[in-house]
Amino acid sequence: DSGVTQTPKHLITATGQRVTLRCSPRSGDLSVYWYQQSLDQGLQFLIHYYNGEERAKGNILERFSAQQFPDLHSELNLSSLELGDSALYFCASSPVGTAFYGYTFGSGTRLTVV
Amino acid sequence: GNSVTQMEGPVTLSEEAFLTINCTYTATGYPSLFWYVQYPGEGLQLLLKATKADDKGSNKGFEATYRKETTSFHLEKGSVQVSDSAVYFCALRDTSQGGSEKLVFGKGTKLTVNP
Numbered sequence: 001d002s003g004v005t006q007t008p009k010h011l012i013t014a015t016g017q018r019v020t021l022r023c024s025p026r027s028g029d030l031s032v033y034w035y036q037q038s039l040d041q042g043l044q045f046l047i048h049y050y051n052g053e054e055r056a057k058g059n060i061l062e063r064f065s066a067q068q069f070p071d072l073h074s075e076l077n078l079s080s081l082e083l084g085d086s087a088l089y090f091c092a093s094s095p096v097g098t099a100f101y102g103y104t105f106g107s108g109t110r111l112t113v114v
Numbered sequence: 115g116n117s118v119t120q121m122e123g124p125v126t127l128s129e130e131a132f133l134t135i136n137c138t139y140t141a142t143g144y145p146s147l148f149w150y151v152q153y154p155g156e157g158l159q160l161l162l163k164a165t166k167a168d169d170k171g172s173n174k175g176f177e178a179t180y181r182k183e184t185t186s187f188h189l190e191k192g193s194v195q196v197s198d199s200a201v202y203f204c205a206l207r208d209t210s211q212g213g214s215e216k217l218v219f220g221k222g223t224k225l226t227v228n229p
Contacts, residue, residue, distance in 0.1 A: 002157065033216060043158075043203065043219040056214030090157055099207045099215040100165065102148050105157035 003027065004093050004106035012112045018079040021109045025072055025093030031055075032074040033103060034066055037088040049074055050097040081113045116141040116208045120220035123201075127194055127227050135189040135223045137178075137204035146207040147171075147180055147187040148217065153200045161189075161202070194227045201225070 003026035013019055025032050034046040036059075045058035049068035060066075063081075068074040078085060088110050092103035121136040139147065146165045150158040162171030167182035176191045187204060204220040 002159070004157075042221040045216050045218070048214050048216055050214075056211050056216060058216065092158075097215065099217050100146055102146075102150075102160045102163055102205075102207075103217060105150075105159070107155075107157040 002104050002106060004029075004091060004104050006089075006091055006106035006109050008109060009107070010110050010112075012114060013081060015081055015083060015113055017081050017113075018077065019081065019111065021076040021078070021089050021091075021111075023074045023076070023091035023093075023106060025074070025091075026104050029093035029095050029104070030072065031094045031097055031103075032068055032072070033092045033094075034060075034074070034076050035090045035092065037090060037108070038086075043090075046076070055097060078111070083113050086111055086113045116145065116206060116210055116218050118204050118206055118218055118220040120202075120204045120223055122221075122223070124224040124226060127225070129196055129227055129229050130193045131227075133189070133191040133194045133198075133225070135202055135204075135225070137187045137189065137220060139185050139187065139204075139206050141185075141206055141208070142210065144180075144182055145209070147178070148205040148207075149176070149178055149187070149189050150203040150205060150219075151200045152203065152222070158203060194225070196227050196229050199225055199227045 005024040046060040048055040092105045149161040162173040164171040164180040205217045
């Protein structure tokens with residue numbers, strides 16, 4: 001157990017729907033990063049939050065949004081889902097705003113859009 | 115932008131064989147470098163890291179040396195086991211986006227070790 005908790009582990013939904021993925025970072029970690037893992041694109045950085053504030057956006061679609069709450073858990077919202085959004089979504093956490101020592105990853109949420 | 119290139123897989127070896135997975139990077143300066151491992155159905159786990167040139171990261175028999183001259187961070191293990199079967203990712207710390215840092219990953223190399 002890495003200490004980073006992601007729920008749900010699996011999610012199957014229909015095109016056009018909206019889902020919310022949840023991440024609880026490791027105790028004491030202030031940064032949360034979201035990544036999308038697909039077979040063709042590999043691991044793509046989506047967004048980074050530090051202590052409740054958005055720090056950086058990567059290849060995140062406008063249909064996707066995220067936030068980090070005062071208790072430091074984070075949610076990734078995916079709307080108007082398309083078949084191509086099917087992927088593994090990982091969150092990772094680190095103690096501060098730096099990636100100098102790397103991150104700790106959760107076990108991911110597998111999203112299947114049908 | 116900053117990027118990581120690692121050897122295409124899959125790689126199939128017999129138990130006790132020597133392993134090398136090549137990784138090269140493109141970046142401004144000398145970023146921290148990492149190897150992560152992903153076992154089937156799991157998230158990525160940090161395997162080893164090096165934070166400056168000439169550093170050697172090591173863990174569980176795996177090693178990688180930060181070579182600034184060749185911008186490389188190749189992963190090696192002298193004798194692989196069946197339990198090493200996994201996908202290995204090389205990554206670098208990207209600080210090019212002001213005010214934020216993130217890890218940029220290679221596409222991963224799948225290793226299968228046969229008994």
